[in-house]
Amino acid sequence: MRPPSDNPFPRAIVHFDGDSFFASVEQTMNQALRGKVVITGGERGAPTSVSLEGKKLGLGRGMSMQQIRERCPEAVIVPSDYTAYSIYAHRMYRIARRFTPKVEEYSIDECFADITGLEEHYHASYAEIAMMIKRALETELGLTFGVGLAPNKVTAKAASKHRKPAGFTVISVQELPAFLRDLPIGKIWGIGTASSIELSKLGIRTALDLALKDDAWLAAHSVAKPYREICYELQGHFIRELNLEPDCEIGSIIKSRTFSPPSSRREFIFSQLSKNIENACIKARRHGVHAREVSFYLKTQQFTYHGLAVPLSFPTASPSDLIRLASDMFDKMYRPNVLYRATGVSLRALIPVDESPLDLFGQSAVNERSSQVLEAVDALDHRYGANTVFLASSMKAFAFKERKRRDHTVRGRLSLPSDISKKTIDIPFLGLAH
Ligand SMILES: [Mg+2]
Numbered sequence: 001m002r003p004p005s006d007n008p009f010p011r012a013i014v015h016f017d018g019d020s021f022f023a024s025v026e027q028t029m030n031q032a033l034r035g036k037v038v039i040t041g042g043e044r045g046a047p048t049s050v051s052l053e054g055k056k057l058g059l060g061r062g063m064s065m066q067q068i069r070e071r072c073p074e075a076v077i078v079p080s081d082y083t084a085y086s087i088y089a090h091r092m093y094r095i096a097r098r099f100t101p102k103v104e105e106y107s108i109d110e111c112f113a114d115i116t117g118l119e120e121h122y123h124a125s126y127a128e129i130a131m132m133i134k135r136a137l138e139t140e141l142g143l144t145f146g147v148g149l150a151p152n153k154v155t156a157k158a159a160s161k162h163r164k165p166a167g168f169t170v171i172s173v174q175e176l177p178a179f180l181r182d183l184p185i186g187k188i189w190g191i192g193t194a195s196s197i198e199l200s201k202l203g204i205r206t207a208l209d210l211a212l213k214d215d216a217w218l219a220a221h222s223v224a225k226p227y228r229e230i231c232y233e234l235q236g237h238f239i240r241e242l243n244l245e246p247d248c249e250i251g252s253i254i255k256s257r258t259f260s261p262p263s264s265r266r267e268f269i270f271s272q273l274s275k276n277i278e279n280a281c282i283k284a285r286r287h288g289v290h291a292r293e294v295s296f297y298l299k300t301q302q303f304t305y306h307g308l309a310v311p312l313s314f315p316t317a318s319p320s321d322l323i324r325l326a327s328d329m330f331d332k333m334y335r336p337n338v339l340y341r342a343t344g345v346s347l348r349a350l351i352p353v354d355e356s357p358l359d360l361f362g363q364s365a366v367n368e369r370s371s372q373v374l375e376a377v378d379a380l381d382h383r384y385g386a387n388t389v390f391l392a393s394s395m396k397a398f399a400f401k402e403r404k405r406r407d408h409t410v411r412g413r414l415s416l417p418s419d420i421s422k423k424t425i426d427i428p429f430l431g432l433a434h
Pocket residue numbers: 017018019020021109
């Protein structure tokens with residue numbers, strides 16, 4: 001490969017990485033959490049994000065919730081709210097796209113932007129354009145971002161990590177060697193622990209060590225293509241294209257509803273959860289996906305959460321499977337005499353139905369029967385409106401909604417009378433306990 005040109009930025013690639021993204025979103029949404037140690041992941045018992053306040057105290061995602069509680073009893077632990085995080089992610093992508101159409105939605109808290117050739121358009125340098133985008137993101141979202149501007153994705157990603165939080169690092173082709181000199185090879189995107197051990201056996205300990213290797217050396221050591229590409233990018237070449245397809249895949253389906261007044265009645269709360277599960281499953285079926293993981297939560301009057309995340313033994317979007325599971329686990333979340341104001345469910349690790357593996361023990365046969373019933377339910381909903389037919393376990397929630405609707409009519413609000421009377425269906429093999 002030829003040495004990179006003397007142009008400081010043959011391509012100008014910017015990487016944006018939200019600082020403590022989930023915890024920061026929680027703090028932006030809820031003033032009471034600002035300035036506090038906030039930990040997300042409460043529903044699964046393992047931290048998914050630690051607020052900057054927590055990081056300053058040395059708390060990290062690698063710790064268990066118990067370790068965090070011991071080290072920092074005042075930490076506020078909240079369940080992950082993936083709906084909110086993904087709304088913020090999409091706002092982040094949209095803001096970046098105002099400056100350039102070339103944006104890769106890399107993950108829920110990261111994106112790449114290609115700003116090559118835009119200097120004239122903005123009458124600004126690449127660093128100034130990257131800074132403009134950073135300011136727009138930070139002021140409009142109320143979050144801070146680590147930002148790196150470099151000649152390609154691998155080096156931009158290393159640059160955005162350089163100073164934390166709220167860092168801004170610009171590295172031209174000519175500045176790369178100095179930047180890579182002190183960077184351990186294992187810190188480079190795409191190089192895991194195993195490959196960094198392998199590379200260190202070849203004498204490569206820093207990112208610069210790899211950048212200094214030539215084609216002959218790479219060939220002689222039969223270095224695999226992904227590592228060759230990393231090597232070229234560390235040298236300043238642009239190899240890895242941005243993936244500009246918006247991420248249309250739905251990562252998770254979340255259904256949650258607040259009810260008022262709050263209630264402590266077990267049956268009513270379970271029914272609310274059941275209704276959310278049904279609605280989440282309707283959405284999953286509409287998108288043709290099955291979940292491999294589910295989480296349930298109850299939100300108290302005091303805005304604390306009691307929740308659980310459960311990996312599923314087989315992928316499903318069947319409400320009966322999930323309601324049965326929720327029923328089995330309900331008492332792990334529910335406390336009598338506590339007032340609850342909302343319930344929620346999140347279907348996660350979604351996969352297309354046709355990629356759903358067949359199981360060995362006949363669960364698919366049961367699913368087959370229940371999927372015929374569900375198809376009929378969807379057809380009725382399609383014809384008569386949402387939730388024309390629902391499971392008996394959700395009845396209390398629907399009755400509550402119906403009562404509320406009537407109350408509103410009495411108070412003079414406009415509300416169309418529903419001429420389809422809601423019906424419940426009794427499906428014996430679904431085995432609903434509630
Ligand atoms: Mg991040």
